[in-house]
Amino acid sequence: MQTRPYDLLIFDWDGTLSDSAIHIVDCMQRATRALGLAECSAANIRNMIGLSLQEVIQRLYPGITSGQQRELIQEYREEYLLRNWRVTPLFAGARQTLEQLRDAGYHLAIATGKSRRGLECELAEHDLQDLFVLSRCADETLSKPDPLMLQEILTDYNTSADCALMIGDTEYDLQMAANIGMAALAVSYGAHDRERLLALQPIACLDAITELPAYLNDLKHCPQ
Structure with a gap:
């Protein structure tokens, strides 16, 4: 058969x-600026699309503290789902x-x-x-x-x-x-x-x- x-x-x-991709990059850059972190390039962020948010942040900002990681995760989610929400x-x-x-x-x-x-x-x-x-x-x-x-x-x-x-x-x-x-x-x-x-x-x-x-x-x- x-x-x-x-x-x-x-x-x-x-x-x-x-x-x-454009929306993800924009929200991540907005979130990092809000927390006073050095802004990553669009290419670097785009390269990480597909990984979990925690994994992305650990790779983009390996030197920040666990508390800063949690703050950035929360800031990104608020940008993506609330302040900057759009239908992709x-x-x-x-x-x-x-x-x-x-x-x-x-x-x-x-x-x-x-x-x-x-x-x-x-x-x-x-x-x-x-x-x-x-x-x-x-x-x-x-x-x-x-x-x-x-x-x-x-x-x-x-x-x-x-x-x-x-x-x-x-x-x-x-x-x-x-x-x-x-x-x-x-x-x-x-x-x-x-x-x-x-x-x-x-x-x-x-x-x-x-x-x-x-x-x-x-x-x-x-x-x-």
Whole structure:
């Protein structure tokens, strides 16, 4: 019997489905200015998109105290979710692609460096809650590239890594999948460039999310 190449498709959010990099960078720079910290470049912040907020701050400001880390986390969240809140757009065709995949019988999940509150706000703004069977956020588990959030998704869905595909725009997504023995597919339009992604040997690197259904359809189907 022929079947889909994967049953569960696990998407990163920022940089894969949501075009949020400019907003993330702006809020982080606003937060650091508010606390009197040296401002990081947009490139350095963009490079960290996909990691948990705590991990980002530890990498950007390794010399600050734990108290300053907590203050910066709180300041960033207030900037992103309150003072500077805006609906970040989805990449062109993302909604239609997700609906097409769901209608083709795939089950969809999210593994993101966002907080639960941040993800739920954006899913609600785009009315996407019903498209995903599961999600895991960085404030509920360990940060990428640790594979724990993928393991938790697999456990909750009662499936194995070889039945799932991770889809993301950063090396953190690809490393996380590799760390659990899961196939990964990269997209080239997000935070990390194509050359950097290809170094981690994803099964493919697509230039638009809209290419995903056709790519999956063309994969050799495995016996069930």
